[in-house]
Amino acid sequence: MAQLLSFIDTTPQFETPGSLKPSLPPTKSINASTKSALLVENDESLLNFLRRSLKDEGYAVRTAANSEEGLRLYRHCAPFNVVLIDYCVPQSNGIGIDYLAPQTHGIGLAMAIREINPSQGIIIAALDYRDAREVPRPQELMDIPVLIDIGNFHLRSLLEKIEVDRAIEVLTSSELLRLQQYADFRVRGLGRAARGRTGEDLLGEALLRTLVGAEATQKGRHWNRDVDFVMHLTGAMQSISSSWKRQFTDREAYLISELPIHDAEGQEHSPVDNVASAHAAADQLLVEKDEKDQILTIFKDDPEATQMLLGLLHGLKKNELGLDKKKCAATEKRIRTKLLNRRNGRCEEHGR
């Protein structure tokens, strides 16, 4: 946990994770605001290259040529979305660069910044190394990402990781609940095509694809920062669940874990218990039909819910269901709540 938090800026302007209050500011404001980076690099060519790379990624960049200047800038201008420090930045002796001192003050600077803000996102650039494990650094900095390949893929990927981790930490409770429910309903809509996967699997994959997509914006699910993080993840989940469905063939054998289902009273049972025929197609049909029929049965005493469900089953859009906006929202709420209760094994005693 400590390792993960180290990538994330949890400075006080954001909500404490777990609070039920709306976030201050919400993830949208992160997207809207300019991202800032502090770049500490003494090699002018590299400085120009890295500054350009950061600017290309949408960062407003402040630069420093040595560790003292870097620390001074950090103290005055923090927090930054990311601090990129060359492992080999030199130390100043008050007059100029102290060439007699060991030229590895990037690590010292990273330590100093960590002391000021333990959760500041930091990247160490160690481009003379071929392996991040070879970069000498104290144990407490082993979790800091190390840039060893100057190619844009690697830098973009590290930056995306820091930004995504930060976005995860500032998600409010309500945003997290929306994501969780969205994922659960999407997976339930897949029926057998989910192949035993859960809403958590869907959400986890959406995040993985976001991070992998950072390396190739044309190919992956790169998070465009103009889009709210929750909306990005829901878009990713929509696309992934559709792809799961496309990959599924109806003839796939059942997993045992797929078979237990819950009836209208929340009791778990196997659909094959009461099947007279041992023919696989009979079981299959029963399972698939079961979910839809049970949902209709649950709402048999709720005419508006039935109207909505039948309308949706017949392919009507929400505004074609014959319910005004308020009734529509209230009906959706009843359906959601009952279905969630049913999944949780709770029995709803009241009809509405």
Add this chain to the structure above:
Amino acid sequence: MADKKNYDELERIMNQLADSVLELSDAAILAEVTATGADPQEKAERTRFVLRRSSKALEAVNKRLWNLGHSLNPKGRWHEERGYSNSCRDCGLSISFTTATNEIWGNALVGPCPESAQHAIRKREASGK
């Protein structure tokens, strides 16, 4: 055919419910989860944990791969039975991992990527020295 129809119908309902969740206000979703008897904060933190877990899993995989010069292929295949399956974008060797247990396995872990030199631009080249 009947099976497919049932799928589509169920999917239509569930997708509508999924979309409707996104329209709820903060207070409404908290109230709704509370009404189901669940602890909204606990549920929310569980979801945050799922996101963190995925991020950490990929971080571990990337560290292992980068150290060997491999890179994940964004267009790779995903989510096989035992976990996520992918391959090195450069040499095609396989890599699989799970987010739940952080296990990593595959041929890409056996040795350095034979193709990685093509993609690594070293500091000296970049700085024009």
